[in-house]
Amino acid sequence: MSASTSGYAGIVRRFQDVRAARPWAWWRGRALVLLPLALIAVIMVADFATGPRVHLGPLLIAAPALTASFAGPVEVALIGVAAIGAEVVIAAADRWRGLVEYESHLSSLVLMSVVIVFFSAVRRRHQRQLALVRSVAETAQQVLMRPLPERVGPLRIASLYLTAQEEARIGGDLYGAARIARGTRLIIGDVRGKGLAAVDTAALVIGAFCAAAHQRAALRDLLAFLDGAATVELATSEEGEAGAGENFVTAAVVDIPDEEPRVHIVNRGHPSPLLLTGGRVRELRATRPAPPLGLGNLAAPDAHADSFPFRPGDLLLLYTDGVIETRDADRRFYPLRERLLAWEEDDPGRLVERLHEDLCAYAADRLDDDVAVIAVKRMPGQGLGGLRSPS
Structure with a gap:
């Protein structure tokens, strides 16, 4: 679809x-x-x-x-x-x-x-x-943050987007997906700050991703392009404003090859993705932490891509910090990993729907920050030359 x-x-x-x-x-x-x-x-x-x-x-x-x-x-x-x-x-x-x-x-x-x-x-x-x-x-949200397709190549995808302000439909979080040669490329990010400035920056970053995802074969080249776009946008929006130079965009860009049971991730200051595999939840941490996008000269000169196993049947969860920073009435943070272990969901759509309901119940429908989530599952028997998930 x-x-x-x-x-x-x-x-x-x-x-x-x-x-x-x-x-x-x-x-x-x-x-x-x-x-x-x-x-x-x-x-x-x-x-x-x-x-x-x-x-x-x-x-x-x-x-x-x-x-x-x-x-x-x-x-x-x-x-x-x-x-x-x-x-x-x-x-x-x-x-x-x-x-x-x-x-x-x-x-x-x-x-x-x-x-x-x-x-x-x-x-x-x-x-x-x-x-x-x-x-x-x-309507603007539908244009800027288009709903992700449910099927992309050998992947099944589900997404969630919530804004902290009930009156708003667009926030500072962003996500996107692009089909490239022999694979799929995803991005999830979070703009520091709120209001129209954050929305403008989120729209520019996601637009830059959609424009360059097909043209930059290497992740490091794509990240360099996104970093330049975010730096120019943030510098423009900060002219004459207090706190100039303090804004940035955390982001994680993911490459999932069709014929390789792995996932390649470049993380720029974003919460680490989680991999649900074999009844366990594994945190995919960056081996070389890099600063967020939009920091100009402070940015890493060469983005390092980490590679992790991603076999058929595995489920990858990308999310913004609005998920793990959601608090209950006692101001306790949302226990995402514990919830994932307890649910044992293996369908992206059901997982995202359950996470949505549980987050709203946990926060009593009062989110403190925007929330964006992408759940990705590699389907058994598709791609990888017919490789199946281990029994």
Whole structure:
């Protein structure tokens, strides 16, 4: 399945979920309208019970005000008309005693109802604008952080992308995949910082990766290109800003050959990938630690690629530090390795889905940092000249 097909499938699923939830939302909205109507009825009964000495009509303004908290201007206007009608009924029942007082109350009720309807219309307009902005942001994420394909050569891939800010759809984490000659190339990274500057840098790095992954045969050449792109972008974004020179991008770039049971990794200050093999979890640490991207002269002159076994049936997990730095209510870090050992999942899709659910539950749906995850499994019997995983 292609990346675009996977993205369309996700959009279709979200549309189906919204459509399925729409009837319940419609009935819930109509049911809430009963609250201000009940309030109007209670005020009328109380006014009749207390007699002409106590006039409770001014309290009717609470009905349209309450409606404005959950409904649109049309519903608010209808409740306002109902409140005005109730005021007229109360005044008629009292045979318009104190005509001037009733007229002032009625005029105030009409004026306040109109004001509430106006502000309700303004709020509804702002809500629509916000929904449009969020929709555009989600589309931008689909363009910048395209969903990874579920199958690439002999590999099965699953990915996860979460932002710490609930209102945002794009963060400072990044990932990508590219099919190259006789293999697959992956990147996962994390931009230091937050906000639009981090988003700009993440977009530039992933764009540079997609442009150069096919052109740079050696990982060291690709990393040099990415380092130069990140250095220029960060230097440009830091002009005139405090803390210039303190921003960088941690990244891990992975080459997985089709016909070789190994994985080649260049790690630039990123959390070490984890390899799930034979019921064990192995940390693939860099033998020559290198600084992150974007540090200019501090960068390593020649990127060193570490090579590790990656046989059919093995599962490789790439992740950003937002995963291992997630905290629970007691401020304890998320125990990723312990979870992986306990789950013993061997399917990338199920592993990522379970990790997603467990992270949200662990943090009570309040992430402190963005999260990006890639799970990759080499399928038995594909590539490697028909090599099978050991029994």
